[in-house]
Amino acid sequence: MSEAAVDMMAVRGQPFSSRLKGWLKRGLYRLDRYRPRFRDWHFWAVQGLVIGIASIHDVIEAGGYLPQLGMMYFIPISLFFVPVVYAALNFGFAGSFATALWALVITIPNWIFWHQGLERLGVIFQMSIIVAMAVFVGHRVDRETGARRRAEATGADLRTSEMKYRSLFESSPIAILVLAPNGTILDANSAAGLLFGRAAETLKSMAVADLVGKESEQKLLIFSHKDNSQQRFFVLNLGDGSAVYLEPTPTQVRDSQDNITIQVLLRNVTQERHQQAGLKAYAAYVLHAQEDERQRIARELHDETIQTLVLLCRRLDNVLSTRDSLPQLVIVELREARKTTEEVVKDLRDFARALRPPILDDLGIVASVRRLVLDFAERSSLKGQLEVVGEERRLPRDAEIGMFRIAQEALWNVERHSRATEMLVTITFAEYEARMNIRDNGIGFHVPLVLGALSDNGRLGLLGMQERAELLGGRFEVRSTPGRGTMLGVSIPILPSVSEKSHHH
Known part of the structure; x- marks a missing residue:
């Protein structure tokens, strides 16, 4: 049941006196907004004009001047249009309706006592037109007045807004x-x-x-x-x-x-640009130092630690060659020790190759990435493939290292997170750039609009790839859809002269 229906039922349940008081109270409340207009002396001057017109009409009727006027006897009544329209224009609907109602009341004795037949109907019809006109014109004036006030308020708001905008603009x-x-x-x-x-x-x-x-x-x-x-x-x-x-x-x-x-x-953004340039230069310095340190550690592992362990294996072989004079238990322990030493040598070689594969410096990016893909396929039992588009050539040292590290991190991500069964690496050699795309058919993920938001999800590897690509003046992109795999792409600009010098070296 609607709220209006509930209110109606509540009103019907009240006594008539209470309902009458309620109606009067609501009526007075609605008329309260017109009270200032009724206090204006101009309003009462208009009512005096109505009385004057009605008095002239009564004098004409009482003095017997009606026959001399003929068809002009309606003119006094028509004069009521003047105060009604004036009241409408100056006081709105309240003034015009009150004036028309006042004119109607004071003319009732006239058309009751001095008019009969068609004349009475004519007077009543003319007064009805005056009342209708008062309602129409009054409502129209109220609407126009309201529209003008709203326009003035809007104009004032616009001026205020303009002042605020101007203040913000200038400050x-x-x-x-x-x-x-x-x-x-x-x-x-x-x-x-x-x-x-x-x-x-x-x-x-x-x-x-x-x-x-x-x-x-x-x-x-x-x-x-x-x-x-x-x-x-x-x-x-x-x-x-x-x-x-x-x-x-x-x-x-x-x-x-x-x-x-x-x-x-x-x-x-001059200061920000200088700060960013400084941060990039520092990041590049750190990456160079990191790569140099990796190369030093890998060389020391290969030249010292691994060689020492290889020598240990040979000594164990020499000891085992005299096994006829050794107890069986000692022979078993020596064989286990040699096997463990071989495993340590293999692990150290893999570790040294991951730190800085010699194949990267000797043969370049294609051979080193091919080795990565083969190791990935053997280690994870996934299908890995490498495709080369364009004429293969050597790239600048920094570009090869950067692309190798990106490929290395990407393959680790595929192995640990993607749940993929297939992976494809494509290296493209164009005239002025080298591109590498890595695709998998894994579970994928939602890529944020800004890759920096990946740090909230712990995907710092992707941010590291992007940083490496940008330090080389390149671009890095990630495309992924949940359930439809992931594509990582990196593009590095290459100057022909730089590439040729690097290849010659």
């Missing part, structure tokens, strides 16, 4: 330019003037190309039509010879007339 520490679609500067804040070394007012009407260059202007106008979630920047060369890195955030704005302006926030 923003970030340089802001407002551009026309053709690149003309329509407005600029004080931070923009400080950035370009000019007064903000002098930037208006200038072409943005005069400040940032034609190429950067085209970038700004193009970025405003596309997704600008990716970080982009351009370099502003100042008069003192220094360079400033600016990260623009353009946004298209349409006004009520569908005119387009472009608001561009120019954030100074």
Whole structure:
């Protein structure tokens, strides 16, 4: 049952006096908003005019002037339109309806005592028109008045909003330019003037190309039509010879007339760029030191530790050659010791090869990745395959090491996490770059929009691959869908001259 029905049942259960009081109370409440209008002396002046018109009408009727007027006897009643319309225009529905009702009440004796037949019907009809007009015009005026007040309130809100926007615009520490679609500067804040070394007012009407260059202007106008979630920047060369890195955030704005302006926030990221460059240089230094240390440890293991263990195996062989003079128990223990030593030698060789495989320095990336794939297939009993596209050649040392480490980490991930049965590594040699893709048919996973979010899930290996690729000036991508496997891709730019020198070396 609806709430209105419940209220109706509650009202019906009350005594008539209580219901009457309720109706009066609600009626007075609704009329309360009209009270200030009834206190206006102009309203009562209008009511006096109504009384004057009614009095003239009564004088005409009582004085016997009606026959002389003929068909003009309706004119006094028509004069009621004047106060009713005036009341509607000045006091709205409440004033017009009250005035029409007042005119109707004071004319009742007139058309009862002095009119009969069609004349009475004519007077009643004319008064009905006056009341209907009062209702219609009054409602219309109220609607127009309400619309005007709402428009005024909206205008006031817009002015307040404009003042707030202007205050934020001017006080923003970030340089802001407002551009026309053709690149003309329509407005600029004080931070923009400080950035370009000019007064903000002098930037208006200038072409943005005069400040940032034609190429950067085209970038700004193009970025405003596309997704600008990716970080982009351009370099502003100042008069003192220094360079400033600016990260623009353009946004298209349409006004009520569908005119387009472009608001561009120019954030100074020079310090951030220097910090990132320093961090990358430090990361590259750490990786180089790490690779050098791995190479040193692998060499020491091969040249010293493994050779010592090999010598131990030979001595054990010499001892076992005289087994006729040894007890059987000692012979068994010596054989077990030699077997254990051989296993240690094998494990150390695998460990040294994982630290820095000699095949990488001797034969290059293809041979070393092929060795990785074979070891992976033997160790995990999965089907692994390597494909080479293009003419195989040697790459710069850093590029080969980086691609090998990425392949190494990727194969470990496939073995430990993917639950795959097949894996394919493709190495492509193009003219100016080398690409490597690693695909598996495992369980896959959801790839976040930003790979940095993988650290929350403990997938630091993927972040390490991305870092290695970026340090080499390359790109790293991850494509994966739950239940449909994973593809890792790395692309490293290669200059022909550098590649040829490395190959010759």
